[in-house]
Structure formats: structure tokens, C-alpha cells
Amino acid sequence: MKLNTKSRYAVMALADMSKFPINNPVSLRDISLRQSISLLYLEQIFLKLKKNEIVKSVRGTNGGYVLRRDPKNIKLSEIFQAVDQKVKTVGCKKDSKKGCNGKSVKCITHELWDELDIYINNFFENKNLSDLLVNKERNY
Amino acid sequence: MKLNTKSRYAVMALADMSKFPINNPVSLRDISLRQSISLLYLEQIFLKLKKNEIVKSVRGTNGGYVLRRDPKNIKLSEIFQAVDQKVKTVGCKKDSKKGCNGKSVKCITHELWDELDIYINNFFENKNLSDLLVNKERNY
């Protein structure tokens, strides 16, 4: 069970942005340098964050990205959804009558995985960007 | 964030076994048929479960595998560890002084991922095999 870089970088980048005055555009180039994330990869990620209305863009010189809301109001769960990385631990569909492995019944552990998904989603649902900054002054 | 088939099948197979009288060898062939899991793949998985003392094997005709302990005493976390699938959501090492991305400091979100790992491991730590069987008579 592993988190992929896309979600991880998305959170890292947005946390990075959160440290700057809101409405102050932060360029991907700067984020890229500070967080050691490939610029080209960041661009890909931010397109999704933009489409999902988590950030907005400011083009041109001195442009960059700006958070659309206060970090307090941006839940990590939204970020994950935005970059397409649903926290869905297994393949079997939640309510499908078809069952999980081609059989007509739910697999023996179906409820367990449902429960796990809810549990994990709950973690991200209850964390927002500003939570990441508390007492973390020594990091960057 | 996705669970791989190895861990999932391991749990499914052991849950399947749990329904039979303990000390009654259950063959992988039967599990394979009931759970629709490739026999050859199951063999691979059970070698690990055996090495980790979760099951023991009985060779020969009417042989199979037997749980070494009561299902109540087999935590899901053990099963995951046995099949090598540590729940470790990101790459950065817990206590390494080296930092996470080649830098000399922990990444901005380091604490978050640590917290997530603990949170998820906690889920598996508090579930055992017998938990999966309660009120699930209709499934198989």
C-alpha cells in the first residue's frame, strides 16, 4: 500500500504555497526548486488542481498560482480527488450486484475493504492544508 | 492508494480457511476454486504465510494448510507483514537524518505521512481474522 508521487507532490506543493501571503502568485519554478520536484511534472499536477478549483493561475511575468481559498478550508481529501488518486484500496465495486471476482456474490472480505476505504478517506477528510504548517517552522 | 492482490488474496484465503474446523487441512486447490484465485499464485502466497508461522502445511493426499492459531489471534497486520506488503505510504525514511528528497531536512509533509502510516497500520492492528466472519454467513 503506497501513496503515489502525484498526490504526495500535490500536497507538498500546496503546503509550500500556503506559507506565502494569499493572493501572492507563487511560480511553479520556485516550488520546483524549494521542494525538489520536476517543474514539468508540477505543471501536470497543477493543471488538475486548477480544473478542480483548488488554485487559480496568473499568467505572465511574476505570475504563478494562487490558492482559491484559505488553507484552513482546503481539505486533503479534495486534493487527492483533484489529482485523480481516489483512495480506493481494491477493485471490487462498492454496490455492484455483480460481485467482485466474476462471481455473483460479494467476496468474503468485501466489507473489510469498504471499511478500510472509509477509514482512510476519513483521515484526509479531517485534515486541511493549514494543519500541515502548525509547529513546523523548522522545515521548509 | 491501492491495495495489491497479494495482500488481498492472503486475507481472503485465510478468511476462507477460518470457516473450517481448525486442524482440518484445507487444500489450496479448494481455496482456489472457492475464491477464484489462481492456484499457482496462492502457492506463492502461502509459502510466505508459512515462513511467517501463520499457517503450517500438511503434505500428501488430503493435505493442505492449517492455521497455526485461532482466527481470533491472527491480526491482519501480521498477514500484511508476512506477504511483504508493508503499509508504508511514502518513501521517506522515518528517522533518517538524511531527509527525504536528497535534502538535508525532512520534507514539509513528512510528519503527515508518518501519521498516515500509523493510522492505517492501526486499522490492521485492530482487526483479526475472526472479525471478518461475524454476520457474514451469506457470503462465501
Add this chain to the structure above:
DNA sequence: ATATACCCGACTAAAATAGTCAAGTATTAC
């Protein structure tokens, strides 16, 4: 004008996953 910085789809190398295969060995039933 020109430099900065976002925009976007297509592409690709590398790694991980999800198995399969071959060639066994041990045990039991008959």
C-alpha cells in the same frame, strides 16, 4: 519586443504487479 510563466496532449522509460512455469519432494490411499 521579449521574457516569464502558465497550458496541454502525447509520448516513453522504468518499475512494480500479477501472475506462470518447470521441476521437484513428501505423504497417504489403495
Add this chain to the structure above:
DNA sequence: GTAATACTTGACTATTTTAGTCGGGTATAT
């Protein structure tokens, strides 16, 4: 004692996913 069953083990492989890169844009500030 031999056939059948079922575990044992390491190596191999196809497929999928991931983690990016590339190329060629467009908008804006100075």
C-alpha cells in the same frame, strides 16, 4: 509399492502503472 495428491522453490514473463519528459503552444507584465 505405486499412483495420486498436494506442498516446495526459484526463475521467468507479460502487463500495467507510475513517474515523469517533450514539444509546441498562449497570455501577460515590463
